[in-house]
Amino acid sequence: MFESKSGVLLVAGLGFFAFAFLSNALVPALMYRDLPEQTTTELVEKNSNLMYQFENLSHRYPEQFAKHVGEASQENCAEILELGRRVYTGEGCWHCHSQFVRPVSREEDRWGPVSKTEEYQNELQRPVMFGTRRVGPDLSREGGRRANDWHAVHFFQPTMVSHDSPMPSYPWLFEGSPDKPNKRGIALITYVQWLGSWLESYPYYENFEPTPLPGDEPAGEGEESAEDAEVATAE
């Protein structure tokens, strides 16, 4: 068997591969078979946090939003969310930002609750975006932590809000200036605001203040509070 063709092909080639597949892939698949996979529509329906951010985008950038999205409806939100996931994947965001919080290295203090299986059982985690590298912070608890404006400026040119950031600029998600996100820009902001928005303790990390809407009296500098938020302190 050890030096014969059938041994090498059937036992080592097929057999051992199948054994590994059984133990490493089929076991978790069977364990979670009763956990239904949520569609994007379902994700949006139950999620008022996300809808809040989505509507906020339509207020912050009314012209852009009307042109690229239309109404801030649930159907549009689901569609935009899928586009956002596509942008996130296509631009390689997931190679510098992970999407899981581990129970070690004091990550609970820094990011929020440790990740659970249910959080990944949905269409937008296909393939799952765990990530393997953190040049920038983990993003699985990012939603609601910062204002849409902060994200817009940050994607346009990260150093504007985070002075020494090595993150590349993404001006092609905008039409010339940070207050004019295009469809991809709106989609990526929506996607990032979705991350963690399903948690009860949303937004987990800091005292959440809604972004002031046009016409409101400014309730404090949005960007300043966002920068404070970057200094991660365990509370």
Added chain:
Amino acid sequence: MIDVQPADRSAPRHADLVDERIVLTYFLIALGYLSLSMLAGLLMAMQLIRHNPLNGFELMSPGRWRMVHTNVIAYGFLANAFLGALHWSVPRLMLRPVLDWRLSWFILIAWQVVVLGTGVGIVLGPTLQANIPALESLPFALGAQGLEWGETPVWIDPLALAGLLLVAVNFMAPITKSRGPMYVTAWYFMAAFVWTFLTYAMGNFLPQYSLTGTSAGAVGGLFIHDLVGLFVTPLGWGLMYYFVPVMLKKPMWSHGLSLVGFWGLAFFYPLNGIHHFLYTPIPMFLQYGAIVSTIAVEMVVTTVIVNFFATIWGSSRALLTNLPIRWFYTGMIFYGITCFQCALQTTLTFQALIHFSDWVVGHAHLVMFGVFSMWLLGIMTYLFPRIWRTEWWSRELCEWHYWLSAVGLFVMALDLTLAGVFQGYYWASLQPWEVSVEGSQPFWVVRVFAGLAMMAGQVCFFVNLYMTWRLSREAGVSRGVPEPAPQAHLATQGTN
């Protein structure tokens, strides 16, 4: 020692076995991709030290080129160079040509379509899809697939899989036609053809279309791991078991250890996948299983390395005089370091600290460049003069190629490993995130220079290659390399 047919005078002529043009073509294409991948790596490295002059240009986005960097090295450089080396070694070992030359050339072209499609898809896909309304409504993304090492856009996956099947068919023909027990190299190759096909199918299709969430993560980990462990590793070791005895003109030290090495790798390697996602929601008992089998792999690897170092025992002067041998054994030392590192870093204690950090990036470079690229560059150093029947134009440039590559890589791996430890402690101590980025800057600067040294090494190689080719075109010059002899089981018998 296995019993093989004796080397007789009727051994087939070299020209009937090996199509040297295809070996040459594969190697040259591979070197082109190596250059591209290194430039892409440089772009990302410059971005991290905030000196990327191209920041803000959509088609030069470091995020996209980072994926080009890894995919082109795996599918452009390694796969093409492996295919070239296989076209040399398989027919000469089995004494039979591949199934069909036309198929070989077809595969060569089809594979370039796959690799170029991957690169173009990753870089241009998102842009095209956003700007052309007809493409926007496609149900799939034209750009990268969200699977590490499998960023090949989904629309290329079926073609790539078909290509891998054809590769297997083409090379399995000479192997299956031979009779009796097989030499070590053939075990590794046969298993690699099966594994590569299965791995690619599993990793690229299941998490995309069938499994979701955590179980898809488990498959993703398995894919990352198997791509290195079941595609690159067996082909690499198969080539080492072929070229080392051929060049040293003696058999492997222990056939028993060769057996242990192959079967140990075949059993334990595929079980490691989940160690890429420790502390995720993947069930803990599966994580423990992956950790234990990773440490088992380290034991197996030790037997293989012992076997190779015992083989060169008594001929160690070859490390000085024989450049390919030096490339090979340097790669093996890096392999030993990598696997030892792996056994440590897979433990939960280490993982808590170094996961997500540059430690892992250093580890990946140590494997992909320090081991397998070193071996393939060594094989090229050995084969180019034989194909052109011309000695290297400059031995000195060969030395520069070796030393710049080896030292550059070693500095890079050491630097990133250290950076990883620092980053891990910055994070665990709950310092603001920016502190970890600032603290990484010196390491990232060193990494740029280490990478530049590696690139300079390749430039030496290209210059040497060009001059050697020119020399080979000059008629009537004694060029010092004869037609390769018909090869009858040199690898197993140690005779010439």
